[in-house]
Amino acid sequence: MLEQLKQEVYEANMQLPKLDLVTFTWGNVSGIDREKGLFVIKPSGVDYEDLTPDDMVVVNLKGEVVEGQLNPSSDTPTHTVLYNEFPDIGGIVHTHSPWAVAFASAHMDIPNLNTTAADTFYGDVPISEALTQQEIEDAYEENTGKVIVKTFKDRGIDHNAVPAVLVSQHGPFSWGATPAKAVYNAKVLEVVAEMDYHALTLTHQDVHLPQYLLDKHYYRKHGKDAYYGQDNAKSVGHAAKA
Numbered sequence: 376m377l378e379q380l381k382q383e384v385y386e387a388n389m390q391l392p393k394l395d396l397v398t399f400t401w402g403n404v405s406g407i408d409r410e411k412g413l414f415v416i417k418p419s420g421v422d423y424e425d426l427t428p429d430d431m432v433v434v435n436l437k438g439e440v441v442e443g444q445l446n447p448s449s450d451t452p453t454h455t456v457l458y459n460e461f462p463d464i465g466g467i468v469h470t471h472s473p474w475a476v477a478f479a480s481a482h483m484d485i486p487n488l489n490t491t492a493a494d495t496f497y498g499d500v501p502i503s504e505a506l507t508q509q510e511i512e513d514a515y516e517e518n519t520g521k522v523i524v525k526t527f528k529d530r531g532i533d534h535n536a537v538p539a540v541l542v543s544q545h546g547p548f549s550w551g552a553t554p555a556k557a558v559y560n561a562k563v564l565e566v567v568a569e570m571d572y573h574a575l576t577l578t579h580q581d582v583h584l585p586q587y588l589l590d591k592h593y594y595r596k597h598g599k600d601a602y603y604g605q606d607n608a609k610s611v612g613h614a615a616k617a
């Protein structure tokens with residue numbers, strides 16, 4: 376069943392380690408056949424080097440396994456909610472890519488600061504609302520899907536304009552028309568998150584050498600009568616000519 380989609384989803388999953396988006400098995404990709412109402416997802420906990428197309432698990436839109444020897448990804452309930460609530464997406468990626476997780480851990484949006492981000496995301500990539508303890512204890516992965524949808528609805532964000540989200544204290548989910556496109560968006564998100572981290576660090580950096588330390592070191596090298604302007608014959612610039 377769905378052999379071609381299994382191959383497509385397998386290949387998309389194998390891109391995650393190649394693109395340095397996953398450590399160990401911390402990630403998963405799925406793809407959906409909308410006509411059949413079935414999606415294919417990576418099995419849970421399987422190392423990428425051991426993965427085969429036949430290992431892929433087929434799941435219906437109720438989240439029930441309809442084919443597969445292995446357990447589906449533990450994030451399957453989240454993928455299920457997103458396929459139901461975002462009826463025009465064809466593939467979903469979840470990773471723990473570190474720069475995006477840094478923003479998720481800090482409970483921050485990934486702001487849209489440059490054209491690299493703007494080419495893929497029409498606005499900031501939102502941080503999801505935090506789940507309550509009850510939501511986590513009841514059905515963590517399903518409620519993760521629901522809080523993603525709620526975040527986009529509450530903030531009036533079009534999920535096609537911004538095809539990614541940061542799940543608070545967890546990590547990014549990205550999506551697209553196909554599994555391969557979802558992987559592309561996941562990689563752009565990680566690159567943009569790293570760019571933003573450095574940009575925000577530079578712009579928030581407000582550190583200068585204290586004057587006394589500047590004086591001590593500069594005067595030690597250039598003399599007390601160091602340059603104060605054109606009328607000072609002993610200025611550093613003129614001293615060299617003297």
Ligand SMILES: O=C(CO)[C@@H](O)[C@H](O)COP(=O)(O)O
Pocket residue numbers: 400401402403417418419420421447448449450469471
């Ligand atoms: O965050 C978690 C588990 O805590 C998951 O997102 C894993 O990182 C991937 O799980 P599987 O897809 O292998 O079940």
